[in-house]
Amino acid sequence: MRARVLLIAVALFALLAASASAHPLGNFSINHLDRLRVSADRVDVTYILDQAEIPTFQERGLSSDAVLAKKRAEVERGLVLTVNGARVPLAVAGPGQISFPPGQGGLKLTRVVLPLVARVPGPRSVQFHDGTFPGRIGWKAIVAQPGSGTDVHSSVSSGDPTSGLRSYPKSALRSPLDERDATLSVKPGNGSLTAPKGPDQGEATTHNRSGDGFAGVFADAAAGRGVLVFFLLAALAWGAMHALSPGHGKTMVAAYLVGTRGRARHAVALGATVTVTHTMGVFALGVVTLLLSQWILPEQLYPWLNLVSGLMVVVIGAAVLRKRVASSQFRVPSHHHHGHHHHPADGGRRTADISPKGIIAMGASAGLIPCPSALVVLLAAIAQHQIALGLLLITMFSLGLAATLTGLGLVVVYANRLTSRINMSGRLVAALPAVSALVIVGAGCVLTAHALPQLVLRVMLAGP
């Protein structure tokens, strides 16, 4: 076969790319414009054609009359005029003009102007369709002009930014017009025309909400100042929701508070630690990722962090378990005395297990588990030089995360008090802290076990 297309996913339109400066719409383009004028007894159409270098070259050797005849046939075939619901033939109303202005590379262009007319008494509704040169790229437009004896409401604009296909709008923020249909409603009048503003005059006609999708909604939303608040709230809410998804340490936090018989302020301290740790963790990971970006993809770091936090949780769980086992050895008999520590809230011994170090270690292990999406937000912010905003979003996210964990912790703490107040003394209550410690160890093991296969897989895939 012929030399194969080489760049996969990038079509090699070298000619197109290079020739873009030749004809403003590309030197393959066939551009056409219909000027539509509805009067009391007739519909006039002026068809203007601007054909670029290559299609013109393809017709070389034909006489200009032959080319004009060809274009006329295409126009007669392609234009469809419907008046008051019935199709009306459009007749060529003159010889038409053809010229061949110079183009690029010593090649020529083709320019045709062709008048057409349909004689219809009392038009009320007019539909016009331009089906000429289907599938060919270019500027395709219909403009309405005031007729005589009518008052016309038009779906197409009255302005022509191309001055009859002689110059084209240069704005990179506009697509070439691709307008092939027009609908006009007609009343007797004195030659007035109501039509949308031209495509190049202001934003009025371009602001179309329907079908704009996410980007459109976003564009509208971003226009207002309130969007910052909205986004920060969204980050907060999302962090709160995210904490409920599996593997975000809520089991561990709850179990830790039960295991150590923590109090409300411990729950709050835990939450704060989680916020700080998670924020710092994401920041640190962001920095590391940027530094390591030469050699490693960020997602390759996650399994390692999973492993580290998993092992950390196991160690903490083991420490709590050790203390519980040690303390229960002399506390369990004390239950038989029904002594002076009835009141669950005043247990000075209870909180003896909770050191600030323990809280920080527990919070850190819960917060350390990396949140990939938070990292993505941060990296995007850095790449956009919007670091402050990124940091703010991450902090809000972490706060949301912590709020949920703290809330859970408080529930656990108060539930614990409640059960103690009811005084369900017995083996179960005595064993609960130890069971909780076991839960922590178990959770740590699960995290570690989850991290390991991912790592093994990574290491295996990383090989050449």
Place this chain on the structure above:
Amino acid sequence: MAAVFAVALVVFMLVNRGSRVHDTVSDADNPAALVGASTDTRIKSFQALVRAHPKDSRGYGLLADAYLQKVRETGDASYYTRAGAVLHTALRLNPRDPAALTGASTLALARHDFRGGLDYAEQARMAAPYVVKPLGDIVDAQVELGRYAEARRTLHLMVDAQPNLASYARVSYWRELHGDLPGAIRAMKLAVSAGGQAAENVAYVQTLLGNLYFTVGRLDDSREAYRTALARFPGYVPASAGLAGVEAAHGRFSIAIRRYRDAVARLPLPQYVVALGETELAAGRRAAARRDLALVGAEEKLLQANGVNTDVDLALFEASHGSPARAVVLARRAWAQAPSVRSADALGWALTRAGRPAEGLRFGHRALALGSRDPMFLFHAGLSASAAGRAGEARAYLARSVALNRRFSPLYAPRAERALAEIAGGRLQVTG
């Protein structure tokens, strides 16, 4: 600022839907992909976005990306101009905008500025190490620049990070270049089933799959692939041209010519015009062929007027149908700028046609050095060897050129077989 919001919101949405890390990272740079909007809708949205936030580089990057996709779908060159202008603004606002750098890379590659494309893509990679998209441009540039070992390493990174349509299609092409056609077909099937954001993307890899089937002589599978591509993206010109090629391989030249003519009418790229002309030559319609092939000459003039004179396709066209001396000039420039196997093939063939077959054969060897089984490469090397008086080598190359698909080209496959017969008959002669 809006850009960060967009990324943040997209990421939040994705994660709440339970997506995996990879998806989160990959789609974050393309918010509109989420709503499955058409290219036109995306263009409209991003135009509005940019007008609302003219100081935000990110919106321009998104808009340029949509413009580039529009060119792939329609071949409308004016969108290249727009994309170029929009990217210029984006990079002025933020020289490190990853989306804009990626767009600039894609545009440079489309303009055959492979070094420039590589440079932009690497900058994009530095600016946004978590985005996989620039890797695709890096692979493309490395392949075009003949840096196949580097391309392989980049490709590994890319497939590991994101096994999707873009990475599988590149794996397929890399394998094809190295002669592993079954492997290339497998990878391209994966690309098709991976699916893409735009219908055009899937139609494109479906068409490439059809081309691979054609190369190995599975004409029915090839036709099926092109038909599927056309069903997915009606009027898709590369697939129409592929169907024309299948018809020509079956000897149904009239249908093939009609199909090529239709393709050329909609998208007169040199490769389709050359295919049309060569099919007409094979059908014995010399006058029509001359007329159609002259269009390639006109396109060459337009390219020169725009400062492009290194195109490999044009060098091959000049070697086979025009001035071999001019072909040598074009191909030498292409080889100097991008020493790929494709440039080597074009230069080798140009030299042979210009009466320097020994030199030509040396480049023919380079074209085949990776193990390529491209029938045109083999045909060119075979005729070069034949003209250089190396009958054994010529026979081997020519036999291999028709081994997989006896009708790899309506014009050149019969010539390969004729040359084989001549060598067997003891006569050595250059035909072209």
